[in-house]
Amino acid sequence: AQSVAQPEDQVNVAEGNPLTVKCTYSVSGNPYLFWYVQYPNRGLQFLLKYITGDNLVKGSYGFEAEFNKSQTSFHLKKPSALVSDSALYFCAVRVSGSARQLTFGSGTQLTVLP
Amino acid sequence: EPEVTQTPSHQVTQMGQEVILRCVPISNHLYFYWYRQILGQKVEFLVSFYNNEISEKSEIFDDQFSVERPDGSNFTLKIRSTKLEDSAMYFCASRSDRGKSSYNEQFFGPGTRLTVL
Numbered sequence: 001a002q003s004v005a006q007p008e009d010q011v012n013v014a015e016g017n018p019l020t021v022k023c024t025y026s027v028s029g030n031p032y033l034f035w036y037v038q039y040p041n042r043g044l045q046f047l048l049k050y051i052t053g054d055n056l057v058k059g060s061y062g063f064e065a066e067f068n069k070s071q072t073s074f075h076l077k078k079p080s081a082l083v084s085d086s087a088l089y090f091c092a093v094r095v096s097g098s099a100r101q102l103t104f105g106s107g108t109q110l111t112v113l114p
Numbered sequence: 115e116p117e118v119t120q121t122p123s124h125q126v127t128q129m130g131q132e133v134i135l136r137c138v139p140i141s142n143h144l145y146f147y148w149y150r151q152i153l154g155q156k157v158e159f160l161v162s163f164y165n166n167e168i169s170e171k172s173e174i175f176d177d178q179f180s181v182e183r184p185d186g187s188n189f190t191l192k193i194r195s196t197k198l199e200d201s202a203m204y205f206c207a208s209r210s211d212r213g214k215s216s217y218n219e220q221f222f223g224p225g226t227r228l229t230v231l
Contacts (some may be wrong), residue, residue, distance in 0.1 A: 006154040018198065032217070034219060036222070041224070042224055043120075043205060043224040043225055044205065044207075044222035045119070045222070046219045046220075049217075051217045090157065092157075100162055100169065100209075101162055101170060101172075102149075102157075102159065102220060103159070104156050104158075105156070106156050106174050107156070107157075108157075108205065
């Protein structure tokens, strides 16, 4: 079975400061990891993914994430937060070579304060 | 930019009634999915569909649920006899089979909020 944990329901950060949204995963096999963002009344928008290769992946809107195999983590980061980054962020995982469906974390509400 | 669309955005129904949620995936995508999110809970996988048949389904996807691709563009989720606990946001997603298809991400629609009274 595969699972994802997002330990923080809420993250608050001041505009211009760096932000981190945490994610850890558990799979039996090689993980494919994803971050999605959800704005109010909108669907899930894809931000970035880790499949293979470099542990640091860059995505949309200046976001990046670092895959850490030993810590089974895939934290989302941005060097300088914007008020417009305020949204609900979901980490998701699936296992390579098998089931294609995503398993999601519970989500983290990011609020960037002006 | 192409996107997944879903209709209606909000559906209210009485318990025991049938509902059909509609999705138009991105046009060149061949993998289709339904997920749901009960208020305040995680997004949960329901079913995946490829080559005109179900690929995988979760325990949630019981005999009350069915999916169909009635034409070349729509992908529907039917709930035969709705229950109160079916109230949730239902998301459709699609994925391309181009290149190394297993690496491709899923694109999600805006969701249909189903309220069962």
